[in-house]
Amino acid sequence: GAVVSQHPSRVICKSGTSVKIECRSLDFQATTMFWYRQFPKQSLMLMATSNEGSKATYEQGVEKDKFLINHASLTLSTLTVTSAHPEDSSFYICSASPGGGTDTQYFGPGTRLTVL
Amino acid sequence: AQKITQTQPGMFVQEKEAVTLDCTYDTSDPSYGLFWYKQPSSGEMIFLIYQGSYDQQNATEGRYSLNFQKARKSANLVISASQLGDSAMYFCAMREDQTGANNLFFGTGTRLTVIP
Numbered sequence: 001g002a003v004v005s006q007h008p009s010r011v012i013c014k015s016g017t018s019v020k021i022e023c024r025s026l027d028f029q030a031t032t033m034f035w036y037r038q039f040p041k042q043s044l045m046l047m048a049t050s051n052e053g054s055k056a057t058y059e060q061g062v063e064k065d066k067f068l069i070n071h072a073s074l075t076l077s078t079l080t081v082t083s084a085h086p087e088d089s090s091f092y093i094c095s096a097s098p099g100g101g102t103d104t105q106y107f108g109p110g111t112r113l114t115v116l
Numbered sequence: 117a118q119k120i121t122q123t124q125p126g127m128f129v130q131e132k133e134a135v136t137l138d139c140t141y142d143t144s145d146p147s148y149g150l151f152w153y154k155q156p157s158s159g160e161m162i163f164l165i166y167q168g169s170y171d172q173q174n175a176t177e178g179r180y181s182l183n184f185q186k187a188r189k190s191a192n193l194v195i196s197a198s199q200l201g202d203s204a205m206y207f208c209a210m211r212e213d214q215t216g217a218n219n220l221f222f223g224t225g226t227r228l229t230v231i232p
Binding site: 034104106 | 161219
């Protein structure tokens with residue numbers, strides 16, 4: 001149980017285009033999902049907390065107009081990287097928690113974005 | 117100050133031997149959760165084990181055990197009977213319950229290599 005999927009797994013785009021990444025909880029509902037970013041050989045950095053039915057909460061230094069988050073349902077959150085630039089190239093990974101005592105977060109498989 | 121510190125960038129262990137990956141944390145929240153995740157080269161984050169701050173006993177999950185020393189604020193991961201498939205990055209993470217945000221703070225990770 002507690003499976004989280006992400007789509008696409010890998011995307012290459014031209015500079016200036018927008019890219020949408022989907023995060024789905026397959027076997028549970030998640031009122032909150034999280035979006036992380038991981039640069040090569042570095043740790044995961046929280047970008048934003050995605051709340052179903054309300055605006056996302058962004059971490060300091062993350063541009064909310066550039067990284068648009070929509071939490072349309074209890075099983076789907078999307079991250080759109082708008083007007084992507086090469087410095088946005090990174091590994092983006094989402095997580096969700098089915099709730100319960102431990103509130104363990106389960107992660108999606110990640111999306112590797114390369115902006116040319 | 118770093119909330120999670122992993123001081124071992126890389127570790128080597130002989131197959132079938134046990135290995136300990138270090139993790140120390142810093143929080144003033146009386147209630148928190150500690151997690152270990154495994155990240156193989158494919159990039160996905162795999163949940164391994166959880167320890168709650170009020171848990172009296174050390175958590176165990178199969179070959180994984182968490183050596184929780186609350187006074188020292190350490191939460192080391194012990195992997196017994198190492199297997200070649202255990203080679204991966206390992207991240208320690210913490211959730212502070214008082215904030216209610218449920219987001220995780222990650223350490224910088226330890227790359228474990230199991231030698232045949």
